Every structure is written in structure tokens, then in C-alpha cells.
Amino acid sequence: xxxxxxxxxxxxxxxxxxxxxxxxxxxxxxxxxxxxxxxxxxxxxxxxxxxxxxxxxxxxxxxxxxxxxxxxxxxxxxxxxxxxxxxxxxxxxxxxxxxxxxxxxxxxxxxxxxxxxxxxxxxxxxxxxxxxxxxxxxxxxxxxxxx
Numbered sequence: 760x761x762x763x764x765x766x767x768x769x770x771x772x773x774x775x776x777x778x779x780x781x782x783x784x785x786x787x788x789x790x791x792x793x794x795x796x797x798x799x800x801x802x803x804x805x806x807x808x809x810x811x812x813x814x815x816x817x818x819x820x821x822x823x824x825x826x827x828x829x830x831x832x833x834x835x836x837x838x839x840x841x842x843x844x845x846x847x848x849x850x851x852x853x854x855x856x857x858x859x860x861x862x863x864x865x866x867x868x869x870x871x872x873x874x875x876x877x878x879x880x881x882x883x884x885x886x887x888x889x890x891x892x893x894x895x896x897x898x899x900x901x902x903x904x905x906x
Contacts, residue, residue, distance in 0.1 A: 817870035
């Protein structure tokens with residue numbers, strides 16, 4: 760039988776010293792480089808903040824900057840491909856740079872009001888040219904014939 764008003768809780772543990780009273784005994788000690796503020800690892804928060812890409816404003820200036828950079832990378836890639844048609848390792852870096860510039864153009868999806876300006880900057884034929892280019896390397900012919 761239970762006594763009315765009796766607690767069913769386990770007795771509290773005694774702490775080793777008075778200095779430990781502010782600690783949460785269930786937390787592991789922080790690594791020497793981590794900074795903690797109220798139990799929150801600030802280094803972790805800083806890493807999360809750095810991992811988020813900064814939001815870029817989509818305006819006419821940004822559009823022109825990205826189109827100019829894209830056109831420059833495209834020109835460099837075409838030149839490298841023409842100079843070394845049978846040595847893809849020589850133009851691989853320009854392929855990667857061009858790919859990165861194409862990825863940057865994705866932000867234009869957030870600014871459909873700039874599409875007419877994209878047309879005025881004559882970027883559409885360059886983009887379409889990449890989509891309709893016939894592969895020059897025999898290693899890519901089989902991939903194109905399957906589509």
C-alpha cells in the first residue's frame with residue numbers, strides 16, 4: 760500500500776562538489792576548440808551559417824554579370840576544344856568552369872521579369888547552342904545515339 764502524498768521518484772544524486780552545481784552532468788565535456796554558450800556549441804552554429812549559401816539579389820546588374828561570365832567561360836571552352844579536339848584532358852578544366860557558370864544561371868529562375876533582358880543580352884543562342892551541339896568525341900557518340 761502506498762502512503763497518500765508519497766513520492767515515487769528516486770532520490771536525488773549528490774554532486775561531487777559545489778563547483779559542479781552549474782554543470783549539466785549528462786553533457787560530455789566540450790572539445791578544447793569548441794565554445795559553448797548555455798550548452799550550445801557556437802562552433803557548430805558558425806559552421807551551419809557558413810554552409811548556407813548567401814542569397815543573391817536577382818537584378819539587372821547581377822544578370823549582366825552572370826551572362827558576361829557565362830559567355831567568357833563558353834568562349835574559353837570552345838577555344839580549348841578547337842585547340843585540343845583529341846585530348847579532352849586539356850579542356851576538362853574549361854568544361855568544369857563552364858558547368859559552374861551554367862549552375863550560377865539557375866538564380867534567374869527567381870527573376871522571370873528579367874527574361875526579356877536575358878534575350879536582349881543574346882544569351883539564349885549560346886545556351887541553346889550548348890544543348891544542340893553535336894559531340895566531337897567518339898566516346899560520347901554512343902551516349903547521344905541512345906537518346
